[in-house]
Amino acid sequence: MIDKSLFTFDSVRSRLGLLAALAFAQALCVVAQAYGLTLGLVEVWRQHSLSAIVVPLAIFLGAYLVRQLCDVGKARVANRYGERIIAQLRPELQRKVFTLGPSALADRGTGSTVTMLIDGLDQVKDYIEILLPRMMDMTFIPLIVLVFVWTQDWVSGVVLLAMFPLLIFFMVILGMAARDRSNKQYAQFRILNSKFVDSILGLPTLKMLGVADDYEDEIYSVSERFRKRTISVITVAMTSTFALDFFATLGIAIMAVFLGVRLVDGTIDLMPSMFALILAPEYFLPIRQFGENYHATLNGKNALHDAMTFLDTPEPPQDDTLEWDGWNEDSELTISALDFAYPKTKADGDTSVGGGVAMKAVEQQRDDEDGAADASSTPTTNALTDISLRFHGYEKVAIIGRSGAGKSTLANVLAGFDIPQSGRIELDGRRLEHFNVTAWQRHIAYIPQTPYTFSGTIADNIRFYEPDASREAVGRAAHEAGLDSWLSQLPEGLDTLIGEGNRGISGGQAQRIALARVLVDQSREVLLFDEPTAHLDIETEYELKQTLLPLMERHLVVFATHRLHWLADVDQVVVLDQGKVVQAGRPTELIGAGGPLDALINQMGGNQIDGYAQ
Template identity: 35%
Template sequence: MGKDLWKLQGIRLVMLLTALLTLLQTIVIVLQSVWLAQAVSGLFSGDTLQSQLGHIGGFVSALIARQFLSMLLQKLAYDFAERTGQQFRRALIDQLFALGPRYAMGQGTGNLVTLVREGIAKYRTYLELIIPRMVSNGLTPLFIGIYVLRLDWISAMILGLVFPILIAFMILLGLAAQKQMDRQWATYRVLSNHFVDSLRGLETLRFLGRSRAHAVTIGRTSEQYRKATIGSMRVAFLSSFALDFFTMLSVAFVAVSLGLRLVHGEMLLEPALTILMLAPEFFVPIRSLGADYHATMDGKEAGEEIQRMMQQPIPGQSSNSSIACKESHATFNESYATFNESYATFNESYAAINESHAIFKRSRIVRNESASDNRTWNEASTLMIEAVSIHYGHDSQHSTWQTTNRSEVTSIQADQAPIVHDRYTALTNVSLNWQGYGKIGIIGASGAGKSTLIDLLAGFLVPDEGQAIWRDAHGHSSQLHGQHWRTAAAYIPQHPYIFSGTLRDNIALYEPNATESEVAEAAQCAGLGKLLQSLPQGLNEHVGEGGRMLSGGQEQRVALARALLGQRHVLLLDEPTAHLDIETEYELKQTMLPLFDNKLVLLATHRLHWMTDMDWIIVMEQGQIVEQGTHQGLLEQNGLYCSWINEQWEGSA
């Protein structure tokens, strides 16, 4: 049993109760054997059945009590495992939302879904089985051995000599099983991610005529998982055989020793029968532990993976305040208010993990409260980015989350998260100061740092150097990763996620209590009027998987409608039209531009035609702001932006 289990909230009380129940069960087992041996020896010596009814009744009562205590032990372990599993799931989801979408992307969707659903269920099973097995393995053989020693020291010596051998053998097999389970779990993660990626890309594979060829890759990945599973089963079967062999051999030695002394009249029948019945009970706990240990190894691996994620440092917090497994559980149970805050954070950020880069669900109450205390963005609000630098590397909190396409920095292998080979500076000395509403364009080539800057503005990243804050009309300053900014800003990613449900549910994702007229108005403003007219059920039409599939432009309009329904005055757009054809992009552009009025809009793109409609333009190259100004002002500077405009003009000519 890992030492991390002692860090779980409530584990000490559970262990104490389990120990008490196990001790009572051990006493009942001894009494059961004693009463049965007395009844058998009495009948063997010629006593009547009526004279042994007391011993027989005691045996039956002990048998019933043993089963009742076993049920209590199972109930106690099950309740604790179920409660801990629920806490683990909530704490893990909170941690994933706190870490942000970059970390989730680096881990893989299939791996995270498998871990949250199946991994926690397996860890719950591991706790349910391993706790009573470990306690009984420590107490039952000890007390049975003491009682056997009281009756016969030779039998106790035989049992005592075999038990350490079994322990040593289990340790050796456990190390082999650990290696096999590590391999199996790693292969299972690869299979999960590969399966999800295959489903997502199936349409593209069919379009390119590569769907059948891709079956070979699926078969190879499945074969690797099959071999890893067979290897684990092989070790488990070997362990079971070894345990059964040594325990049966030990019981046989005890039986032979007792039989020889009975024949020579050196021992009485009653204590010999008692020892013979207690000898198998002496090995029952370790045999059960061996069987359940291999059956729950995948749960232990899942628990360690969960704890590794829970111990990741959260952006904006020091390493000392990162959410470790024990801290999240202790916090959850010690304070119900903390639980409510954690669960509120989960509700606010439900959309983030599904939209890859969407953030923090908010309710209508938050909107009304923020309007009343002026903590929303208005003409007097100020955004201040001062000398911000963000690094990716082994000594940075963002190292594991760097998943951009810089091949010289990051290499992504099939069975693990991205590996950062060296420290890399994503943003260097970036500064921006803006007050009130306006449209700010962020332009640059791929890898220039546009998405990193948008992630900073969205609160997904925290500066390693400098500060990123905003100030409201009353002069109150807040960090961009704080709660007020999250409820004031809306993030529209490049690939919005469309849930399997009605169109209304997808638009009202951030505002589930919105009225039908409010949803319809947001849809009309986002340019979904033609789509609504073409749908037989209008807003109640089922979209997404299992329903009507939307085009890329329609998905972007749904994302825009979500932001409009939330009435947020800060819009952050990261390459919102990069995957659209030029006709669809221009059509969507005409829809979006009027909606940018009376809002602060920060648009990251490499499409230059957007820049003529921007109030301010930021030109980025290699993580730095090399130019900024208005469109006309940058043309007059005759710098990098001007050269891009000229290249585009020459290319179009």
């Protein structure tokens, strides 16, 4: 039940000390309450006057009141400390998500990450609020109660002392079974969340492909597995509760029999026997509550372990030392013999990925056409092999290739999302080990093929990466991104509310909002596009292209695409095949040379180029 990482938090010892003091005071109140009740019952049994029970009744009520105040105090201390821990954990987890970057987020799964940050932290809070007071109760109350019982009747003390290890034994045995089943249940819960969130986000695509019904069956199957896991945990929890209650009741019954026999024999008085008997249930109460709450807080323990494991994920190397003023017409980037391979196991953030990109990292998605091929790569099968490229000045570079060729992977490496295993990188004569370099990332803008919009106004979405951007800057960016005609049709204009996940807007409008986000910040001279028009129809793509082309001026543009019509507008084309550069150069030099580019054009249809070049 106890996760050791809980004791690494700030001020946990002082909070435990305060809870221990309250638990000790509550234990004394339990004894005083039992004493007052016993004394009052004995006075009634002896048929004394009503005034004789005033003092015992006052003791009982006073102890009861203080006991309840101690309960309230423990709950308040634990609640405030739980809120403090969550307030500390949430920003740390969010920072970790951005530091690890979108590749780690894709490996873990959107649903699983959302579960950890929202439901998981709520469960952690409940875990802290319940666990800490129960720990202190079980530490002090049984011990103090046992001491007072022993002073009244050593036989009863022996019975209680003998039953305690038996209760602990069964609680440990059943707790281990519950822990294993709860771990499986929590893992299934994460799978269910991932499936559900992914299905909601991908519902339009599923409907378009005609597989929504099949995915419905998959959701049902995952839900059933989670239900069975939950029933399994509940079964063990009920068995555990029964065992604890049974042995606690058995212990009290044995103690009552011994007391009754000796009371009849006259070897013990009524006062000590009744006092010991009334204290007996209080002796077992903390461990029974601890056992019951063990099952109620297992998800919280698992969530805490999940969060701490995520925080312990090794962060990718990041260089903050480079001094670089940005890209200009004389800048040069040289890449030689670069290799990149995905880890063999990519789960729960166990992979080194790029991050620290406050600008566009959250938008990067791995559910593109390269993703399926790249995700299956292993260290023995490189996703990128022996990549050698040279970019100079304000040129436009197209990265083309078949699906799975490694286009998106190369874009991820250039953005610093993924760290290459080997290779030589030089930026304006400065040697880099990778692209996860703060100075480089401050000057790049990344636009994925499926940009994300958040619930809020259009203006808020445009200034998402520049929250302090003025209204004029937002309006200028919207104008340059070609949003004017759409905004003119909206009564609220830039103040129009749009839904999360591009709800209520078209794919082309979402792409233009993503462009406007880039344009709000004029300091980014390097534009990385990962097939931004892949999911658009040809008319929308053509309109967006007319907006994009002027914006590409005076920028280094790296454009991953499999739409060949872009070749007429770029200065350099790089052809990828199975993670290798098989051809590179100017389109005018490569087209018609009989190389891999011509083969790709013939396969995809060469009329695309001529039609758009006119």
